[in-house]
Amino acid sequence: MQMQSIIFMGTPQFSVPVLEGLINKGYEIKAVVTQPDKKVGRKQKITKTPAKIAAEAHDIPVYQPIKLSGSPEMAELIDMHADFIVTAAYGQFLPTKFLNSVKIAAVNVHGSLLPKYRGGAPIQYALLNGDKETGITIMEMVKKMDAGDIYAQKALKIEPDDNAGTVFEKLSYLGRDLLLETLPKIADGTVVKTPQDPEKVVFSPNIKKEQEKITTEMTASEANNLIRALNPDPGAYLMVEGKRLKVWKAEVAEDSSSLEAGCVVDNKKRFALSFADNSVLNLLELQPAGKKKMEVKNFLNGQGKKYAPGEKIVDD
Structure with a gap:
């Protein structure tokens, strides 16, 4: 059976195990979309994102629009009519027109137990608030940030000596495994979606200086x-x-x-x-x-x- 096709969107190291997991499982990755390369460190060396490095290692086409919405890149991606969009810490909003271009679903791998910690820094806030656990949510993408229905969730205990780096790493592997378990159920319609409780929403905006x-x-x-x-x-x-x-x-x-x-x-x-x-x-x-x-x-x-x-x- 021909495996489904995916447009993968991710930027930091967190997204790499998820991408590698999809490749190893035999999914057809039509494109990897990631943030533009940026200057890093004192010498301002132009540095590729971890997702781009992984994509290039597998000869997958890479797209890096500064702003996805209204870009020529987005038009090309829409024309691919992939079965899935999968995002894992991409870092930009996805326009509804793009989300609607896929045949099956647009799916997000999010590093918290939604509806707690919607936004860009869920792992940091779990630690900041001294939470005893966090986890991964596989959810349906909608226009509103991290507001879609939940397909699957799995919790992870936060150890006393964990920091953001160690939790990110553990969650990236948990996210990979939960996604690979959940995608076939989304594809064959056996998945049960759970709406998020709006009363329990907590935001985790990016950390300010x-x-x-x-x-x-x-x-x-x-x-x-x-x-x-x-x-x-x-x-x-x-x-x-x-x-x-x-x-x-x-x-x-x-x-x-x-x-x-x-x-x-x-x-x-x-x-x-x-x-x-x-x-x-x-x-x-x-x-x-x-x-x-x-x-x-x-x-x-x-x-x-x-x-x-x-x-x-x-x-x-």
């Missing part, structure tokens, strides 16, 4: 959740004596402190800072401005030595 700062109003637990949510990208930071100190890894300490928030609790055996509600955070992996990431012991041998326990070093 001002959300990256760890403040002294946070408890150690809230600060740690922010650090986990923003690792590996873009990273959370403290302002210490007017400079950014990025914190890539930390842990909530078992002890408490009567010091005001933002003070050094200990810089001998560990680098511990006081936070709101007498809580204490141990910083484990740091990156002072202009330097590389370092383990806390290296930090304590250098910059960390100059502080005195009890000294307030975090700027409000």
